[in-house]
Amino acid sequence: MLRLEKRPQPSAAWGWATPVLAVALTMVAGGILFAALGKDPFAAIKMIFWDPLFNPQFASYSRPQLLVKAGPLILIAVGLAIGFRAGIWNIGAEGQYIIGALCGAAVALAFFPSPGWYIFPLMVLAGAFGGWAWAMIPAILKTRFNTNEILVSLLLVYVAEKILAAMATGRMRNPDGAGFPGSRNIAQYPAASNPELIANSGMHWGVVTAFIAVIFAYILLHKHILGYQVQLAGQAPRAARFAGVAPARLVVLCLGLSGALAGLAGLFEVAGPARMISIDFNVGYGFTAIIVAFLGRLHPVGIVLAGLLMALTYIGGELAQFMLGLPSASIQVFQGMLLFFLLAFDVLSNYRIRFARAEAA
Amino acid sequence: MIDLSSINPVVLAAALMVAATPILLAAIGELVVEKAGVLNLGVEGMMITGAVTGFAVAVMTRDPYLGLLAAAVGGATISLIFAVLTQVMMANQVASGLALTLFGLGFSALLGQGFVGVSPPRTPRLDFGWLTELPVIGPILFRHDPMVYVSLILVAAVWYFLNYSRGGRILRAVGENHEAAHALGYNVRRVRILAIAFGGACAGLGGAYLSLIRVPQWTEGMTAGAGWIALALVVFSSWRPWRVVLGAYLFGGIIVLQLNLQAAGFRIPVEYLAMSPYLVTILVLVVMSSGRARKTLAAPGSLGRPFHASG
């Protein structure tokens, strides 16, 4: 019989190995899933993980998409990871992403069509503010009334989606759009657009911001006393209070930071790749970023790698959908399985598996 | 134009019970899970899995009851993934619950592809003879499908089980202090896995109630946060079964009322009315978790804490 035995010290080697192992097993399980759907598993896996980068037929289109998709994922995940380390569970990044986009777009639409160098920076501020403010709702309810931030932040996603729908069909609807839902095309409004900075690279201001956020998070988490306090609060809340950490301040800080980053991600998306506010503007980056944060082991550098990998599954998934007729939902299942395997294998870094004589139960 | 006269209170009350049943089913299951000391945030994922398996089986067999059964089995099966992760692999419960929800949403979308736009077999309403004919009371209480009554019987059964049976006592003991329960020789892991499976079955039933009876149709992501509302409901109930009924019917009332206001052409845009159930849920959470109310909350002592028997 198998028994788990707690390691005296968490294994660093397994800490690095588990994400790799989880990805490998997800490929196997995913292959089985694709086979069950009647697709050639090897072709599907290759289509998802290889072709977007190296197949000459698709790579020219797909490669830039990698950064386009990874940018928001990394930006959101870095913020979430800081909170998760502190045991503060913001799972409503999707909502903060939407509100950030709406606030940024509102600035753009208010100035339309006047030029001005200050418009885009103002939008950036508005986007960050929107996400921050939306995240402050669970933060303040948590610190004032001890309300569970998981439920509140998640429920606010649905509220944000309704606001998005109301805006897309109401206030922000394009007056020249013949009554169709959706706003003006912000990406075509020069003073407000978030263009591709280097042709065919996918690099836009959001990606730049994501990398700045990663560096910033690395310093915060590993060099700054605040990062230490975050870690302490997550692992041993009582010890954190003993060390003089004010839990309320940490909640406000972590939720605010992750909210602002999610809001920024939304703003850069609406002014760039998504081009406008529409009913189906949000595509689940806020939720996938949770997977990215865990897959990256809540470590900024890990998150970059995990974000790129997740982006790849998105692009490859679309490709497989287009070329092989693989259902779009299967990529969601694929991502879910990845998280399962990751959580399951995490046991190996904290426990040792022993073959033991069966103890009579 | 507002036409409030088009809202019939009797119809409203009857519809309220129907609207409340899915979250009632899911919440009573989660209540048992939490009483055993486990926080499963995957309710939404289990509900939607139940919704699609129930729908698929009902359509294929043309039997709604087989569908409901399949939904319970489906919900319980997928909950076992969570059970293995958290009880065997000692994974973080919050993360595992989220994973279950993310996976369930994708998995259900995949399974449900062939079923979009299909009509499920009708679930007949029960006929209580003369009771059904009673004015006002008849349509409100005695003209429903069997699941409305099943959900209430389930609550009664859970209430009895938790308070008056040995099994319920053990389950509460495990949730209250798992080290002590282990020291007395109770199998903490087994109790918890059983509770998780029960919660999964209930959530599955709740999901299938949505797809087979309330809507009745399959659409992707159709649970639309009902699982999260059910989770909030458990907090609202202070872990007491009958309060879950109260809470569920309260939410049912809000859902039905806002739908009626929409239909009556209330001047607020539809979207703002549609967000009211979520906002009310948040409001209730705030009231329940603040100040004096918190003392009566009595969350199980070991809720969310992992247990690993050493030695």
Added chain:
Amino acid sequence: MSEPLLAIEGMTKTYPGVVANSDVSFDIGKGEIHALLGENGAGKSTLVKAIYGLIRPDSGSMRWRGAPFTPSAPHEARAAGVAMVFQHFSLFDALDVAENVALGMDNPPPLRRLAAQIRKVSQDYGLPLDPDQLLGDLSAGQRQRVEIVRCLLQDPHLLIMDEPTSVLTPQEVDTLFRTLRQLRSEGRSILYISHKLEEIRALCDKATVLRLGKVVGRCDPRQKTARELAEMMVGTKLHQPERPPHAPGEVALEIRALNLASPSPFGTRLKEVSISVHAGEILGIGGVAGNGQDEFLAALSGEMRAPRGAVFVKGEPVGHLGPNARRALGLLCAPEQRLGHAAAPEMTLTENALLTGAWRQKLVKGGLVNWTKTRGFAEAVIKRFDVRTPGPQVVARALSGGNLQKFVIGREIMQRPEVLVVNQPTWGVDAAAAAAIRQALMDLAQGGAAVVVISQDLDELLEIADSFAALNAGRLTAKRPVRGLTLDQIGLMLGGADEDTDAAA
């Protein structure tokens, strides 16, 4: 001699890296109170768990009334007639007394009948209990009664008691002993686990002494002195902490009429707590667990804020300040719970050194942590306090209780406090480490710091403290010099009776 009730023969149990029991043999006779004596980590708990069916020994055998006895689960042990009162009670706060009792029985009668039985048994043995009361509302002494009544209802032949008096006042201990002697006179046997030597001498008929998993002695404890028993238990001559004579300095810590509600629902409110401690003085604060010790420490550490003028360090009001501001003024603390409060279990010793040392040791500059310096600080603590560990990169939970406690207390002492407050400094610590910690506290006081030691171990307080006060239900008695204090007086102080009320009565 008649056949023993339980005979243990060559019992061995190993855990990875530790031999918990090695070839342990002893007998428990019928109607005998048998003491199992040993330090923390001597293997007492492992042995008892094997008898109770919670673990299986690797080798060796047990015989129960001559027949082989191999319980593989607690209910099998209970069926044979073994009952156990746990050190950390196996009770459930949110359930009532009757439900708690029922959970410890294999075939409980319906609750109403059980309630009647509980009333009867608890009366018969002088342990009054109300079966309908919620457990969370009971005191530690009452909780123990629930455990004992639960055992008695099953009519046990052997009652195992694991450190039963650690949570009791001297008066409550007397009541317990009366009950235990009554049980013995009924022909029941008791396996009594303790490291309190005086109790064992007063109560037990036989003793088996364990050290590092092995039986190192058997005796009739009534024929031995406490010192002889202690040396059997520890194996070496104990180092007695000592301190040259000294005169107290100025007032270093003063508390004035401190009233503070506990943040936790089952906590204790501090009521009108006033005391002053001088530089060079060691104040011992006694009291049964749960009488406000945690709250008292939190009020001093700054985890709980008080009114500004309720706490003073060297005349400076600090009541309103947070933990780090108080540390800056020289008020340092070491809480009771090592893992999770004084130290983060999953963090390395280096990281744990930063936990309280960040500001006073100047380990942080401009918000950035100087990890090299922090590591140096951790290494210095390890070296000076003889913490046995491979190095500061080890996580805290990998250390033994004694070593971690040396690290935690050493971490505070190394920061040269003006006032040091420690809660249960030697709880669950082996004798050598305990002696080292006591000596370090005395040295600190000798160097001119005021030291407050909160402890439930009266022997410890009487050994090292200059003055004594007791916490009872959140109230602190006036302090009295330890010299000349009798056990009876201490018992009264612990029970909440003050000098004045005493005189009035």
